[in-house]
Amino acid sequence: MPEREMPLPGVLGPRGRTIGEEERAAVLRVLDSAVLCSAFGSEARSLEAEMTELYSRGEAIACSSGTAALHLAVAAAGVGPGDEVITTPLTDFGTVAPVVAQGGRAVFADVRPEDGNIDPGAVEAALTPRTKAVIAVHLFGAAAGIDALRAICDRHGLVLIEDCAQAWLGEDSAGRLLGTVGDIACFSLQQYKHITAGDGGLAITDDPGLARHMRLFMDKGWDRAEGRIHREMGLNYRMTELTAAVARAQLTKVADVVRVRRERAGQLVAALAGLERVTVPEPLPGHAWWLFPLLVEDNSRWAKDLQAEGVPTMPGYLERPLYANPALPGYPPGLCPRAERLIDRTLLALPWNEGYTEADVEHIARAIRTVHDRAYAR
Ligand SMILES: Cc1ncc(COP(=O)(O)O)c(C=O)c1O
Structure with a gap:
């Protein structure tokens, strides 16, 4: 069969992305405002509100990448030196880098042969007294065995983090949105994802305590409403206003x-x-x-x-x-x-x-x- 003249649309070109007039207008809106940092603007906070609505969850925190979102989640879960986090070896490095950054140890559980998603039985077998959290990745957009993982985490008092970087608006077999069963779910806006702002991340949760830790971790442990006090350890994982404005337009298209x-x-x-x-x-x-x-x-x-x-x-x-x-x-x-x-x-x-x-x-x-x-x- 002869090769076609036109290659398939891909994520590194306009035919394979949904970037259009809305994103162009969003970028210009931010540039015209001259406020490009989200600590002082409204775009990232609006994106968070829109994400909260899309997923019907209590809070969303915007940040600079999917890896950053996972770092917010892992830090909020209290993972520190010596703690173990069970996850899959068949995922992006961004799933485990935050565990290592926190001084924790990634424990790899094997996957199901049929879809490459983490095997709940292998998670159970990997539990130790040092296990603090489980990160389930919905690989390629197919639901991991989230009910079984939820049950394991509940039985052992573990935080369940859903890595939804590849699973925007995915659903499980019961029709529930992926990202609504874990304590925290993390999303990526990197170039290759369903929607993109180049880079960017979002973490969602229903737990106000986890949300507060994540928000503080995203902005140097600094609650700006309070003054210049650094309450907890944090990094600068802020999403820029330009990114947030593009992400808002993209969110309407997902x-x-x-x-x-x-x-x-x-x-x-x-x-x-x-x-x-x-x-x-x-x-x-x-x-x-x-x-x-x-x-x-x-x-x-x-x-x-x-x-x-x-x-x-x-x-x-x-x-x-x-x-x-x-x-x-x-x-x-x-x-x-x-x-x-x-x-x-x-x-x-x-x-x-x-x-x-x-x-x-x-x-x-x-x-x-x-x-x-x-x-x-x-
Ligand atoms: C499953 C998964 N987790 C985490 C990440 C990390 O996201 P980011 O590249 O936005 O840091 C990605 C994608 O890159 C991913 O596919």
Whole structure:
């Protein structure tokens, strides 16, 4: 099949992002006001109010990145030296960096082979008296086993943090929004996410105590209503007004972004029906489809063959599990064999985008069928 003249829309170009007149006007509004720092302006506070409304939660705290949002959460959970936080090795480094920054230890629990989400049974097995929190990542936008994780955390008095960086407006099988079961949920506005302001993060919670700690941590431990007193340790994780203004415009678009991603994903799921050697995700209605994951037998070969058909992919999603990175020494290889198998052999993540047309999805489906039939021709 010949390569198409036009590459698929992607997150590094206007066709694959929803940046338009609203964002342009937002940026100019802030520039014209000359107040670019959110400690003195209204954009970040308005974004927080709008996020609170979107998720029907008590409070939202805007900050500079998804990693920062997770750092707010981990610090508010009281994680300090010697404390353990259980999470998945199949996630962005931003999920665990805050744990390490707090002097805590990330404990990696293995994942479910079918969707790469953390296995609640493995979380239970990893508990120790030093466990303080669990961070559940809704990988690629598919719900982690949040009820089981909630039950474990309740039984052991742990803080449950939901990492929703990849799961904007995702829902679980009961139709609940992802990010509304944990004590805190964290979101990212980084370039590759469903909506973007370049970088940026949001943490939401219903707990006023956690919210206060997070707000203080975001702004140097400083409650500006009180005077120049630093009540607790904090960093400067403030979101700028320019970022907040763009994020506000993007937030009005996220429902449409997710809706279109779902429609296109449904089209691909249907188009791949009957392929013997490709496991397609169950078409869960609440999936947020940050990426479109497939399970195959030799993911690097598939990646090469699909690239030749004009379809870029991310074999394994990560090059290695988080614990195999030099920045996280002391973990043995083979620690989470199911995650390692997904990365090394079976997981093939397709970039997914609301800018895809039906014809784009047909093209992707055709490419997958071509590669499948060639590889498995008898
Ligand atoms: C699951 C997950 N957690 C955390 C992060 C960190 O977010 P950020 O890049 O905004 O710091 C990302 C994305 O980068 C992510 O995908």
